[in-house]
Amino acid sequence: MNRHVADLSVLASERESFGLAVQESLAHGVPAVVRRGTGAEEALGVGAAGAAVDLDGGADTLAGALAAWLEDPELAARWRKAALLRRWTLPRWTATAQTVLTLIRGRGPRYWLVPAPMCGPPRRKSTPWPAP
Structure with a gap:
C-alpha cells in the first residue's frame, strides 16, 4: 500500500551541499x-514545488511560508501538483553514478573540493584526482 504520509518537507539548514532529502520528498510528491x-534550493528546482526562503534576517520568512501553506489551500494544491510533476525530472541514480564514475576515472574536473570548516565556504584545492 502506497499512501501519502507527509504534506510538506521543511529543510532550513544553514549549509546544505546537495539537498537529497528534498529530492526524496519530491520523488514522493511532497513539496518542500x-x-x-x-x-x-537547487534540488527544489524551478517548478514551484515549494519555496526557497531567505533566513539571514531571521525566521519570519519561514513562518510566512508555512502560514501561507497552512492558510491557502490553493497554494498547497499548486505546490503538491508541482512536486508530483517534478518527480519525473529528478536525476536518476544511474545518471548520478555515471557522473561519479567519470570523475573518478579522471575525465571530469582536475580539482576537488576540500570540506569547509564550519565558518567559511569550501576551499578549492588544485590537487588532481588520483590515477585509476
Missing part, C-alpha cells in the same frame, strides 16, 4: 520549503 542559497 528550503533555505535560499543552499544546495536544497
